[in-house]
Amino acid sequence: MHILAIGGSNSANSINRQLAQFAASLFDNSTVTIYNLSKIDIPLFSVQLESEINIHPAAIDFANEIDQADLIVISLAENNGSYNAGFKNLIDWTSRISDRKVWNNKSMLLMATSPGARGGATVLETAASYFPRMGADLKGIFSLPKFHETFDPIEGIVDQELLQTLSVIVEKINVN
Numbered sequence: 001m002h003i004l005a006i007g008g009s010n011s012a013n014s015i016n017r018q019l020a021q022f023a024a025s026l027f028d029n030s031t032v033t034i035y036n037l038s039k040i041d042i043p044l045f046s047v048q049l050e051s052e053i054n055i056h057p058a059a060i061d062f063a064n065e066i067d068q069a070d071l072i073v074i075s076l077a078e079n080n081g082s083y084n085a086g087f088k089n090l091i092d093w094t095s096r097i098s099d100r101k102v103w104n105n106k107s108m109l110l111m112a113t114s115p116g117a118r119g120g121a122t123v124l125e126t127a128a129s130y131f132p133r134m135g136a137d138l139k140g141i142f143s144l145p146k147f148h149e150t151f152d153p154i155e156g157i158v159d160q161e162l163l164q165t166l167s168v169i170v171e172k173i174n175v176n
């Protein structure tokens with residue numbers, strides 16, 4: 001199985017990319033591509049710019065990465081209760097590729113994390129209700145609260161209850 005692990009943030013040190021990478025590592029017999037949005041140079045979408053340049057090549061590359069994956073493991077940053085602007089911009093560009101649903105009917109493990117106690121619950125709710133309309137086949141949803149207490153950069157999730165919750169979700173996806 002090939003996994004595309006995405007941090008839904010354009011932060012260079014994204015905690016969501018760290019979580020996505022860790023969650024992807026829990027799957028058996030898999031190859032993983034990490035998508036690092038902080039390295040993607042893409043202008044702010046507008047219909048005027050689109051009429052000048054058509055689809056930005058970075059969005060086409062992102063769509064190709066999605067198409068090559070069997071499973072998308074994504075963790076969303078929450079900024080003011082919504083998507084990180086850099087992530088939303090990439091999605092807007094990608095959604096303009098003709099005849100495309102952004103997630104192209106791919107299986108998805110959808111997550112969010114934040115330093116706070118709600119663990120990105122608001123953006124997670126938004127995505128859980130809207131991503132299926134964009135062609136995501138949601139196989140599991142997980143929130144990691146209090147990232148800096150529950151996650152170690154080397155060990156991964158150190159809260160045993162939360163690790164168990166995620167492991168059960170991963171196991172279910174593994175066997176299907």
Ligand SMILES: Cc1cc2nc3c(=O)[nH]c(=O)nc-3n(C[C@H](O)[C@H](O)[C@H](O)COP(=O)(O)O)c2cc1C
Binds near residue numbers: 014079080119120
């Ligand atoms: C502009 C801004 C808005 C934020 N809004 C929220 C928020 O609504 N909810 C939340 O839990 N954390 C919020 N945070 C804190 C982020 O969760 C934190 O910066 C986290 O590291 C973002 O994930 P990332 O590292 O993957 O970008 C906000 C941070 C910034 C810079």
